[in-house]
Structure formats: structure tokens, C-alpha cells
Amino acid sequence: MATESSLTAPAPVTGAGTTRFAEGGVSVTVDVRLLGLVEVRVDDGVVALRGDIPKALVSRLALSAGDIVSAEELIADVWPQPPANVLSTLRAHLSRLRAAGLGAHLVGARGGYSLDVPADRVDLLRLRAELAAATRLPASEERLAALGEIAARAARDPLPGLDAIPFVAAVRARHLADRRVLEEDLGEQALDLGDTALATSVLAGTAQRHPFDERPVRLLATALSRSARIPDALTAIDAFTTRLQDERGVDPSARLQALRASIVRVDPEVVTHRTGAAVRRVGVGIPLTRFVGRADDLARLRERRRDRRLITIVGPAGVGKTRTAVELAREATTALDDEQYMVDLADFRQPDEVVAAIAAVVRARELTMDAIVRRLRSGRILLLLDNADHVLGALAVAVDRLLQGTEGVRIVVTSREPLRLSGEEVVVLRPLVGDAHADAWRLFAERAADARGGYGFDDGELDEARALCAELEGIPLALELAAARLDVLDAAQVREGIGAHASPRGRHDSVRTAIDWTFGQLSEPQRELLQETSRFAGAFTVGAVSGASGRPWADTVTLLDELVGKSLLAVERGSTGRRRFRMLESTREYLTEREDPARAAMWRLRYRWWFADLTTTLGPTLRTFEARDSMAVLDDFRADLTEAFETAVLAGDRDAAVRLAAGQAQYWFLRGLMVEGRSRLERALELPGDATSLDGIAWLELANLAYQTGDAAAGFGAIARARGEGERLADPSVTAVALAREAYGRAIFGQADLGENLLAQAQHLTGEAQAWARAEVHMSEGQIRRAQGRTDDALQALRSSYRIAASIGYTWMITTSKYVTAKTLVDARRPKEAIDVAVGAVEEARANEDAAGALAVVFVIAGACAFVERHEIGVRLLGAVEEIGRQYDYSTAAVEGEDAARLRASLSVGMTPTEFAHQYEQGRRCGWPDVREMLARLPRREFSMAADPSRADTDASP
Structure with a gap:
């Protein structure tokens, strides 16, 4: 009878790229899962681990992956308080584990015990190896994707439920440290590639889990600052500093203090994405x-x-x-x-x-x-x-x-x-057959391993798997659909199921056959959700699916993950850093034939209202530090927002249509989609029905877009409607802005007294108005004072506008206040100060993807060139603005009016018509890099947009 000390490891047998262990002439595979659950599989069977001690023993041995662990070490690591007969207890547990299915894989020797399993069949050890391999990849989108996939698996806690086991704390501590390094690397890679949304979402959790580690805070603050969330970046640093001083009694490093100072100064080297390799x-x-x-x-x-x-x-x-x-x-x-x-x-x-x-x-x-x-x-x-x-x-x-x-x-x-x-x-692109069959097999084997948690085919299944791969004729989608079902079925069962659904049309129908069979395997909730997702016009998120279907969030997450696992939906990472899902066209075509019109109609009602609620929520954030993130969300949903709006208009649903249009209006403006935005606002507001709570904002936004598209008359008409709605709703913000804009219009068209009266009414309401509205009222006052030639009063009002806008992150008003300030300084023959203000505004507008705003400010700089003896550069800048503006339908004649004619006249002084034409043509050949170079050569004198400190508390409060 063999004793434990005489047991030796069975001879390894290799196949399909993994190590097998021969036991009685039959090859078997042992797999150990320690992340999220503790589970041991021998082939397709789960070994029964009854109780914490058996789970702890197997886990401890698996972490040594084939190496001998002494009995003394094993006892010390597993038993919190070893009993008097602990050695006998240990042997008894190991004997029961062998009987439960581990058999000869649980090896005893003179030195102790081992679990004879390769390291790559223990999920925690495999994750560590994959992390090491990923960190060696060069900086690239491939590395970013690899780190992101590993990070998703690393988020599962190791050895759950074994809190009292002595060795577990050390394993968890190492895993937490590995996860921290992984997430810091992922965040830094995302920053290098310009993906600040992903970096922020990853690093925020890392910094919270490691409250005294500085590196995640530095990276998080950098990501926040590059997302134009300056206050949030400073808050992250200051909270860490306070925590460090209060609980550890130490100061932050000089490096972190220098970073904070750079963020406060809005240093372009820190707060802008510097890499030149990002498309x-x-x-x-x-x-x-x-x-x-x-x-x-x-x-x-x-x-x-x-x-x-x-x-x-x-x-x-x-x-x-x-x-x-x-x-x-x-x-x-x-x-x-x-x-x-x-x-x-x-x-x-x-x-x-x-x-x-x-x-x-x-x-x-x-x-x-x-x-x-x-x-x-x-x-x-x-x-x-x-x-x-x-x-x-x-x-x-x-x-x-x-x-x-x-x-x-x-x-x-x-x-x-x-x-x-x-x-x-x-x-x-041809199917992966013939010389490409090896690619088909590799794809099939990889996706099958994904479906099985990283485990491939054993020797007994290989023949069936290869036959199934061949019968699917090298069509990648069919291969992925079949591989996805290997999570619960073996290759023979999948092959039989697909064969039963085969079409008489033969090889060219393998995708349809695979979809039909896969659809037949779905549960009823899975089928319903898959049908619903086929109605989205573009990529969709968990929230959108949950909202449109009416299902709870948790149920939606589960069903979507199941459908991704079955390859019926594709998953990717969008511009917000969040997962989003897409339906493949082949699947969509299949589901179109099965559509139920009655159910679709009910779904579309919920769908348009989910998007109406989304835009109602995001609309106000477009005037805050959250604007960039909100813009990215709206970018990702662009197709479905259009579909939801058209659905609302078709149904005559005025409330939903106005909400969708008003909520997106600032987005359309910032993206330069003036004509589209104006058209949709007009269509929504023209629908019959009662006015909504957002009609005032809708008319106000319509006024702005009409003016920007050169229709001043329609703009002033919309302002009047906005004022009426603001008064009806007792909304001080809408009313104040409408009054201030009307005041500016009256003032510049010769009704000075009426303009002053309207402005006074607007200013009276600012005490109750929101910060964005106060910034706009000050802006209108600045424009009026500029038109009146009251330079000091204009600059004071414009500084107030800037300060309030900067305090909340209202990027359009930040740029506009600097734009009008620069024009005021040019009027006052202070061109070097105008250039100083305007160059900073160009960079800010460009960073916020506001091309039209940047071009408007460059136009002002061109005018300032006439007063610093840089006529040639001014004309070249004018030519560059005209040519680049064609991309964005920006016209200086339409936007600047009489200012455009005056600028040309001032730049023409001292130049012959031939010289002017030559410099203008030179400018038309310039792009943004050339413009930046020209701006860098202009003389400047520092001008501060800081306002009177005595007014800071009242003006800058939210």
C-alpha cells in the first residue's frame, strides 16, 4: 500500500498548447479559480470543496503551483488556531480531497505536499503573468486594451469568504498592490494617448483604495486638469495633503506641490495633452x-x-x-x-x-x-x-x-x-479556409478559451472541436457564435446543435445557421433584450438599454454580459471611457424579421423619454466643468439622439421634442452645428401643445443659434419669446439673460435709454439667477459699454463675466469674455494687451474643440496687428481665418459685420493692393500650426483678467 510520502507526480502530457496529466492512461486537466470564487475543476467536473479548510488547503497549494509546501508551513498558513491533532486532521482533509476528484494531482512527498498543476491553470497566477507581459508592450492602443482587460479581471477579490485563514491577508495585500500598479499603468497609458475619461474613471478608484499613496493622486489630478476640471484636480491634491498631514504627520512631496502650482497657473505643459502621436x-x-x-x-x-x-x-x-x-x-x-x-x-x-x-x-x-x-x-x-x-x-x-x-x-x-x-x-475578405485555416482555428480556440474562463480544449475534445471549426467554413462570426456556447456545452453538443439547424443552402449560410441556433438557445429574457437592442440606431450603454426596456439596472447588466458572452453583441470602449455595446449587422438583419410592431411602439416611447431625460440632465452641465465629459456622452449617443428627436416629432410629443432640443442646444453650438441645432429647436417649438418648463431655455438657445447663423432679426424675435417664457415661469436666469441680450440689441440700434432700462432690470434679477446667467448678463453689459466707448466700465464688466464663468467652467463664456475684452483693448489702442488676452483665449478654445471661437479670436488678433506694425502678419492671419473657417462654415463677414470691413481697412494702410493680396494668399495656405507660430512672434504686454477682489464673493458664488 503506497504511503503519502511515496506518491509521485504523474507524467505530463502536452496537447493543444496546454499541459495535461495522465492518470490511468487518460489525460485530464486541472484548473483552479481563486478570483471571485474558489473552485477547482478536473476536466468538466467541479471538485466538491466542503468548508473553509479544504478551500484554503487547495488555494494555498495552488499558489505554489507544483512546488512542495511543507506540512508545518501548510498548517501555519491555513489554521488560525491549529488543534492538538492538526497533522492527522491535515492528512484527513487531503485524503478527502483526493477522493473528491483531485486524485493523484494532490501529491505527498517527504518534504510536504503539492498540487500538481501548471501555473497558467491557476487564474491568479495567470493574471500576474499576463500583467507582467502587458507591461512589456510598447505604448500603444494595444497595450491600453490589454491593460484594460486585465484590470477588469483584477477587480475581482481573491479568495472570497476565507477572511479568517492566516495566509489570505498576505495574498490579498499583494493582489491589491499588483492591482494598484496595474491601474496606475493603465491610467498613465490612457493619459499618454489622450483618453482622460478612462484615466479619471480608473484612477479615482485607485486613489480611494490607497489613500496615502501619492502617485495615483498625481495621475488623477493630471487627468482631471486635462478634462478642464481644475477645481476637482485641486480638491484631489488638497484632500490627499490634509489626509497625509493629519494622519501621518508628513507633508506631500515637492513634486506634488509643483503639480498643484502648475494646475493653478493652468500651465499648458501640465493641463494639455502633449503627445504628438495621437490621432x-x-x-x-x-x-x-x-x-x-x-x-x-x-x-x-x-x-x-x-x-x-x-x-x-x-x-x-x-x-x-x-x-x-x-x-x-x-x-x-x-x-x-x-x-x-x-x-x-x-x-x-x-x-x-x-x-x-x-x-x-x-x-x-x-x-x-x-x-x-x-x-x-x-x-x-x-x-x-x-x-x-x-x-x-x-x-x-x-x-x-x-x-x-x-x-x-x-x-x-x-x-x-x-x-x-x-x-x-x-x-x-475571404473566409478563413485553405491556407488561412490556421487563423480560423486560432480564433476559434481563443474565443472558446475566453468562454471557458481561459481554459482550452482537452485531448478528448480536440477532434470534435476541429471538425466543428471546419464545418463553420472559416466565417469569423459563426466561429465566435459557436465558441461562445462552449461555456456550458462541449464541442460535440455544439456541433450537433448547429448541424440540426443547418440550411439546405449549405456553406454560404453558416452565419445565419449559427445565429438561428444560438437564438434558439437563449432564455426568453435574453431574446427580448436582444430584440430591443436591435432597435438602437448606434452604440448603446447599460443605462440606455435599462431605461428603454424598463428593466432594473442589475438585470440589464447580467443579460447584456450574457449576450456579449454569446457573441450576439460586440463590446468596445467609447470616447467616455465607458463600455458600450454594438449589434452586428448580421444579427440585426435576423432580428428585423422577428420584430413585433406593438412591442416596438411601446419600447420607442420609453426610448425617446429616456433620451429626453438624459439631455435634460446633461444640458445644464454644458456650462460647467463637466462640459467635456457631457459632450463626449452626447457624441457617443449622436445617432440615437437624432432618432429619438425624430420619433418625438413624428409622434407630436412636444414635451419630449423640446427637452431633446433644449438639452442639446449648447452642445450643437459648441460643436459648430448651428444650422442643425437651429432647425431642431424651431421644429420642436413649432409643435402644437402647451409650453413646457424648458421653453424659456429653448427660445434663449434658439436666439443664440439664429444670431450665429447670421439671422439677427430671428435672434431678437427669439429673445423676446425667451423673456416672455422666463417671466411666465418666474425663472430669473432665463429672464435676466433675455433682458440683457435685448438691452444690447436696443443699445446698438440707437435706443440707448431703453437699453439701459432693460439692463438695469436684468441686473436686478442677477441676485437670484444662476452663475451662468450672471456671467452672460455681465457679458452683455461689457458689450454695451464697449459700444458706448466706456473702456474702463466695459473691462470691469467683462472681467466679472470671465471670473464667474471660470469659477464654474463655462467654457464658451470664458472664451467670449476674452474675445470681447481683446476687441475692447484694440478699440482703446492697447494692442499688445489685446494680443496677450487673445492668444490665451485661442489656446483655450482649441483645447475645448471650439474651432469657431478660436477663429473669432484670431480675427481680433489680426486687427491688433495693425497697431503693432505687423500688418503683413495681420493680413496672413486674416487669410488663414477665412480659409480654415470654410471647414466650419465660419464667415467673418457674417459674424463680425462692420468690424470685418474696419479690420481690412486698418490692415491695408501702408500696403499696396498687390502686397495685401499676396499676404492674404499666403495666409490661405496656413493651417493651425502656422497660425500658432505667427501668434508666438507678436509683441505682447501682460493683461490680467482678474477682477476687483472686493466683488469676488458676490459675483463668483454658484
Whole structure:
């Protein structure tokens, strides 16, 4: 009879890339899970671990992964208070564990005991190894995605429920330390790539879990400052400093103090993203699974995109066209592209919808081809047009127009058919068969391992798995759908299930067959939620799905994760750093045939009201430090916000339509979408029905957009309506701003006394008005005083406007106050001070993606050049403003009116018409980098926007 000391490890057998252990001639696999739960699997069976001591013994041995642990060490690590007969108790527990299924894998030797399992079959050890490998990757989107995926798994606590076991505290402490390093690395990588939203969301938790560690606080404060959340950044540093001093009796490091000082100064070296290797991407998400195979296809696409302006990736449904196009885009650096835009055309059928969809994503000012061409006229731009199958004719017209009207735009289309345009390069993606079958197997095996928590196929399952892979004919989507079901079924069961649903059409229907079989395996709640998500126009989040379906948040999270796990939904990370989900076009087509119109109608009612509530919540934040984050949320939901608005208008739901329009109005303004915003506000307000609580804001926003589009008469009419609504609702903020704007209009059109009376009424209301409204009232006062030539009074009012706006993060008013201040200083022949104020305003506007605001300020600087003897630079800046402005439909003549004519006249002094024309043409060839260089050469004299300290408390309060 063999004793424990005589037991030896069984001989390892290798297969399918993992180590197997022969036991009685049969190969078996042992897997140990310690994260989130304690579980041991031998093949497909779960070993019964009854009680904390058996769980602790297996866990402790698994962490040594095949190494001998002495009996003394094992007892000390596992028993809080060892009993007198502890050695016998230990042997008894180990004997029961062998009988429960561990068999010969639980090895006894003279030196102690071991669990004979490779380190990569213990999830905690595997995570540590993956973290080490990921940190060796070069800085890239790939590294960011890898760290993000590891961080998601690291968030699970190790060894739950074993709090009293002695060794557990040390394991958890190491895991917490590893997690801290991982999250700091992830946050720093996100910062390097300009993803401040992701960095903030990760580092906030890290700093909270490690209240006395400085590095996460430094990184978090940097991320917050780069998100224009200066007060939050300072609060994070100050709270850490107080905690450190009160509880540890030490001061923060000089490095942290220097960082705080830089944030207070709004030092561009700290508060702006400095890397030059980041491409600006809109709509191009970060996939959360690794791209497998297609090396030759990607190489061919890279080569083609360097010399061809139009590439169409074609292939059957599910072959991976979209994922390949995204991979092509995300690997590009600024050596190829300045900007990238991705437009999903899956839900569109009408020609005008195609143009509107492209215009919305590229942020053209109008939903027209002319506006798209103007917007994309300069710069190196990659435009991805995805799922074009249903709109090939309309898209071909749009693409041809865009290619003829621009020089730097390159277009990649994904479709089942080419556009058939001249110069089109067609790249066919074929199923992964023949020479590419190895890629198909690798994809299938990786996704199967993902479904099984990292565990692959054992030797007994390999033949069935390879046969299943071959029968799916190398279609990636079909392979992923099949692999996803291996979480609970084995390869033979999946093969049998798919075979039972096979279509007589054969190989070309493998995707449809796989979807049909997978859909049949779903529970009723899963089917209902999948059908509901097929109605979204774009990517969606947990909150959107929960709100539109009426399901509790927790249930929605569970169901979505289950559908992702079954490969029926794709998951990615959007511009906000949050997970968002997409439905693949093949799945959407399948579900369209199963739509229930009655259920869809009820769902759409909840859907439009969820988005109406979202915009009502986010609208006010667009005038605060939260604006950038809120803008990113609205960017991600752009397609569905449009769909929700159109649904509300079609249903005659005035309340929802006004909420959707009013809540997005400031967003449209900041994005330069003046025409679109004005049109939607007008359509909402024209709907029959009672006025809503947001009508006042809607009319106020409409006035601004009408004025910005050159229709001053409509603007003043809307101001009058806003005033009426403000008075009806007793809203001091809306009323005060409407009165102040009307006062400015009356003053500049010769009704000075009436203007003063209206301004006095507005000022009387500011004590009850919100901070943003007070800033706007001071702005209007500054404009009136400038028009009256009262320079000191104008500057005082404008400084007050700036100070209040800066205190809440109202970026438009911050830029506008500096813009009008610079104009006032030019009027007063203080050009060097005007240049000082204006150059800072240009950088701020650019950082906030307010191109039109930046151009307006450059226009003022051009005017100041006439008074510092830099006429040539002024004319060049004027030419640059006119040409760059074409991208954003910004016209100095429309916005500046008489000021534009005066500026040209002042710059013409001392220059012949020929010289003026030459410098102007030189300016038209300039881009933003050239403008920045010209601004750096201008003489400046410091001008502070700081206001009278004695008024700080009353003016700057929220």
C-alpha cells in the first residue's frame, strides 16, 4: 500500500498548447479559480470543496503551483488556531480531497505536499503573468486594451469568504498592490494617448483604495486638469495633503506641490495633452477582444491606403469586414492621419439619411454634402463608412462628390458589394479556409478559451472541436457564435446543435445557421433584450438599454454580459471611457424579421423619454466643468439622439421634442452645428401643445443659434419669446439673460435709454439667477459699454463675466469674455494687451474643440496687428481665418459685420493692393500650426483678467 510520502507526480502530457496529466492512461486537466470564487475543476467536473479548510488547503497549494509546501508551513498558513491533532486532521482533509476528484494531482512527498498543476491553470497566477507581459508592450492602443482587460479581471477579490485563514491577508495585500500598479499603468497609458475619461474613471478608484499613496493622486489630478476640471484636480491634491498631514504627520512631496502650482497657473505643459502621436478619432471604438489573424489582408490594406483614396472591403456576412477596418484605423498614427471618423450606415435606407449621417459624425455645420466637403477640405482624414450594403447608390454619389472636393480624405467602405466607382480599390475578405485555416482555428480556440474562463480544449475534445471549426467554413462570426456556447456545452453538443439547424443552402449560410441556433438557445429574457437592442440606431450603454426596456439596472447588466458572452453583441470602449455595446449587422438583419410592431411602439416611447431625460440632465452641465465629459456622452449617443428627436416629432410629443432640443442646444453650438441645432429647436417649438418648463431655455438657445447663423432679426424675435417664457415661469436666469441680450440689441440700434432700462432690470434679477446667467448678463453689459466707448466700465464688466464663468467652467463664456475684452483693448489702442488676452483665449478654445471661437479670436488678433506694425502678419492671419473657417462654415463677414470691413481697412494702410493680396494668399495656405507660430512672434504686454477682489464673493458664488 503506497504511503503519502511515496506518491509521485504523474507524467505530463502536452496537447493543444496546454499541459495535461495522465492518470490511468487518460489525460485530464486541472484548473483552479481563486478570483471571485474558489473552485477547482478536473476536466468538466467541479471538485466538491466542503468548508473553509479544504478551500484554503487547495488555494494555498495552488499558489505554489507544483512546488512542495511543507506540512508545518501548510498548517501555519491555513489554521488560525491549529488543534492538538492538526497533522492527522491535515492528512484527513487531503485524503478527502483526493477522493473528491483531485486524485493523484494532490501529491505527498517527504518534504510536504503539492498540487500538481501548471501555473497558467491557476487564474491568479495567470493574471500576474499576463500583467507582467502587458507591461512589456510598447505604448500603444494595444497595450491600453490589454491593460484594460486585465484590470477588469483584477477587480475581482481573491479568495472570497476565507477572511479568517492566516495566509489570505498576505495574498490579498499583494493582489491589491499588483492591482494598484496595474491601474496606475493603465491610467498613465490612457493619459499618454489622450483618453482622460478612462484615466479619471480608473484612477479615482485607485486613489480611494490607497489613500496615502501619492502617485495615483498625481495621475488623477493630471487627468482631471486635462478634462478642464481644475477645481476637482485641486480638491484631489488638497484632500490627499490634509489626509497625509493629519494622519501621518508628513507633508506631500515637492513634486506634488509643483503639480498643484502648475494646475493653478493652468500651465499648458501640465493641463494639455502633449503627445504628438495621437490621432483624433470619432466613432472608432476600442475593441475589447484581441484581433486574430488576417495578417496578409491587413498588410495589403496598409499598402493600398497609402496610394489609393477609396478602398472598399467586401466579403460575405460575418467575415470580419468591420473589425478589420477598425484594426486598420486604430494601428495608424499621425504619420498617416490627423483625424479619423467612422459612420455606421446599417440602419439607413434613404439617400438623404446617408448624407445626414456622415455630416453628423464629421461635425459639418449643415447636413449637406457641401458642408461635409468644406469640413473635410483640409488635413489628412480617414473616413470609415461601415455596413454600406443597403445604401450603395446614394453612398456612391456622396463618396464621388467628397473625393472630387477634397485632397486629403481617404475613404474605407465595408460592404458585401463594391461601389463600382472609378479609382475604387476592392479588397476581398475571404473566409478563413485553405491556407488561412490556421487563423480560423486560432480564433476559434481563443474565443472558446475566453468562454471557458481561459481554459482550452482537452485531448478528448480536440477532434470534435476541429471538425466543428471546419464545418463553420472559416466565417469569423459563426466561429465566435459557436465558441461562445462552449461555456456550458462541449464541442460535440455544439456541433450537433448547429448541424440540426443547418440550411439546405449549405456553406454560404453558416452565419445565419449559427445565429438561428444560438437564438434558439437563449432564455426568453435574453431574446427580448436582444430584440430591443436591435432597435438602437448606434452604440448603446447599460443605462440606455435599462431605461428603454424598463428593466432594473442589475438585470440589464447580467443579460447584456450574457449576450456579449454569446457573441450576439460586440463590446468596445467609447470616447467616455465607458463600455458600450454594438449589434452586428448580421444579427440585426435576423432580428428585423422577428420584430413585433406593438412591442416596438411601446419600447420607442420609453426610448425617446429616456433620451429626453438624459439631455435634460446633461444640458445644464454644458456650462460647467463637466462640459467635456457631457459632450463626449452626447457624441457617443449622436445617432440615437437624432432618432429619438425624430420619433418625438413624428409622434407630436412636444414635451419630449423640446427637452431633446433644449438639452442639446449648447452642445450643437459648441460643436459648430448651428444650422442643425437651429432647425431642431424651431421644429420642436413649432409643435402644437402647451409650453413646457424648458421653453424659456429653448427660445434663449434658439436666439443664440439664429444670431450665429447670421439671422439677427430671428435672434431678437427669439429673445423676446425667451423673456416672455422666463417671466411666465418666474425663472430669473432665463429672464435676466433675455433682458440683457435685448438691452444690447436696443443699445446698438440707437435706443440707448431703453437699453439701459432693460439692463438695469436684468441686473436686478442677477441676485437670484444662476452663475451662468450672471456671467452672460455681465457679458452683455461689457458689450454695451464697449459700444458706448466706456473702456474702463466695459473691462470691469467683462472681467466679472470671465471670473464667474471660470469659477464654474463655462467654457464658451470664458472664451467670449476674452474675445470681447481683446476687441475692447484694440478699440482703446492697447494692442499688445489685446494680443496677450487673445492668444490665451485661442489656446483655450482649441483645447475645448471650439474651432469657431478660436477663429473669432484670431480675427481680433489680426486687427491688433495693425497697431503693432505687423500688418503683413495681420493680413496672413486674416487669410488663414477665412480659409480654415470654410471647414466650419465660419464667415467673418457674417459674424463680425462692420468690424470685418474696419479690420481690412486698418490692415491695408501702408500696403499696396498687390502686397495685401499676396499676404492674404499666403495666409490661405496656413493651417493651425502656422497660425500658432505667427501668434508666438507678436509683441505682447501682460493683461490680467482678474477682477476687483472686493466683488469676488458676490459675483463668483454658484
